[in-house]
Amino acid sequence: MSKKIFSASDARKYAHRRLPRIIFDFIDGSAGEETACTLNVEAIEALRLLPRVLVNVDNRNLQKALFDQSWNLPFGIAPMGMCNLTWPGADAMLANAAKRYGIPLVLSTMASSSIETTAERAGEHAWFQLYVGQSEEAAFHLVERAETVGYSNLVLTVDVPGIGARPREQRNGFQSPFRIRPKQFFDFAIHPRWSLTTLKTGVPRLANVNVPGGVQFKRDEKRGGMDWDFLARLRDRWPGNLIVKGVLGCEDSKRIRDAGVDAVCVSNHGGRQFDSSPAAIQMLPRIRAAVGPDYPLLFDSGVRSGEGVIKALALGADFVFIGRPFLYAMAANGFEGLQQMIELIRSQIDIGLAQLGCPDINDVDASFVLGDSIVGDK
Numbered sequence: 001m002s003k004k005i006f007s008a009s010d011a012r013k014y015a016h017r018r019l020p021r022i023i024f025d026f027i028d029g030s031a032g033e034e035t036a037c038t039l040n041v042e043a044i045e046a047l048r049l050l051p052r053v054l055v056n057v058d059n060r061n062l063q064k065a066l067f068d069q070s071w072n073l074p075f076g077i078a079p080m081g082m083c084n085l086t087w088p089g090a091d092a093m094l095a096n097a098a099k100r101y102g103i104p105l106v107l108s109t110m111a112s113s114s115i116e117t118t119a120e121r122a123g124e125h126a127w128f129q130l131y132v133g134q135s136e137e138a139a140f141h142l143v144e145r146a147e148t149v150g151y152s153n154l155v156l157t158v159d160v161p162g163i164g165a166r167p168r169e170q171r172n173g174f175q176s177p178f179r180i181r182p183k184q185f186f187d188f189a190i191h192p193r194w195s196l197t198t199l200k201t202g203v204p205r206l207a208n209v210n211v212p213g214g215v216q217f218k219r220d221e222k223r224g225g226m227d228w229d230f231l232a233r234l235r236d237r238w239p240g241n242l243i244v245k246g247v248l249g250c251e252d253s254k255r256i257r258d259a260g261v262d263a264v265c266v267s268n269h270g271g272r273q274f275d276s277s278p279a280a281i282q283m284l285p286r287i288r289a290a291v292g293p294d295y296p297l298l299f300d301s302g303v304r305s306g307e308g309v310i311k312a313l314a315l316g317a318d319f320v321f322i323g324r325p326f327l328y329a330m331a332a333n334g335f336e337g338l339q340q341m342i343e344l345i346r347s348q349i350d351i352g353l354a355q356l357g358c359p360d361i362n363d364v365d366a367s368f369v370l371g372d373s374i375v376g377d378k
Contacts, residue, residue: 050369067262077106083111140237156234284312306345
């Protein structure tokens with residue numbers, strides 16, 4: 001019997017029960033002692049929003065414009081690798097939800113569904129996230145595929161020069177491409193619904209990383225060769241909107257802006273890469289001040305609720321992306337769980353605007369944030 005999701009923590013609790021440990025830890029785990037992941041969430045939760053009263057908020061607007069397109073909600077689905085391990089068909093669920101709710105879906109290079117299939121499923125709601133791994137040639141092959149099938153938005157992730165050490169994955173022997181090993185048989189046996197459904201549909205495989213003439217993808221391959229010259233070549237090559245994701249520095253953000261990139265996504269990869277990184281939300285207002293008021297800034301890392309979305313927008317983001325809560329929700333209850341999570345976050349934003357006395361999401365700004373609660377902004 002399915003359970004109603006009333007919070008991201010509810011979804012996480014249900015996902016923990018339904019998933020084999022190796023899969024839950026892959027989704028839930030982070031780098032090192034997981035300090036950065038915890039700090040992401042705690043720093044957002046610590047922010048206090050100051051309500052205004054006697055404002056007519058009967059009619060509230062949650063629509064946001066970004067890149068000359070109007071989105072029904074001010075948040076989208078962040079790029080996440082191997083989502084189909086969460087629950088069979090998760091990639092399709094995310095694509096269907098993006099179309100149904102009018103929000104963007106960023107397809108990861110490491111997805112279990114191809115660039116082409118996701119374009120068919122999600123249409124104009126699909127963006128593509130690019131990792132540069134085995135070679136520049138392989139990366140540009142992916143770019144060409146994305147352009148050919150009509151993607152308009154390309155997200156270059158720059159904070160993965162190598163896979164961060166994630167102890168939970170290491171202890172469980174997690175590998176990509178994913179393999180079921182004898183040491184996990186008992187774990188799979190006590191989670192029969194996930195195991196049988198996965199066996200029936202087939203163990204997910206990476207759909208985009210092995211290119212014609214290329215070497216077989218290895219998750220731990222070197223990725224540190226990407227530099228500013230590569231960014232310039234990519235900017236010249238890609239005709240659509242180019243976003244650089246995984247940025248925490250003010251000077252880096254200004255240089256990316258000046259290189260002709262259309263937007264920066266302030267992010268520390270959800271704490272999955274570098275455990276000593278600052279919370280992304282701590283850097284957001286500083287980067288906003290550095291790049292100016294009009295340059296598009298996107299945000300992810302640590303958002304677990306609609307109020308978290310409001311806080312990120314108040315501190316300078318133009319749009320917010322959310323990851324783990326959607327994986328927890330699909331693990332908890334498939335597509336129904338995913339819909340519950342999107343509806344929950346939408347409702348939290350709507351009620352949050354009413355409480356703030358701010359009927360339009362586009363009018364949320366730093367004046368709603370209690371200054372003393374901005375962690376690290378001293």
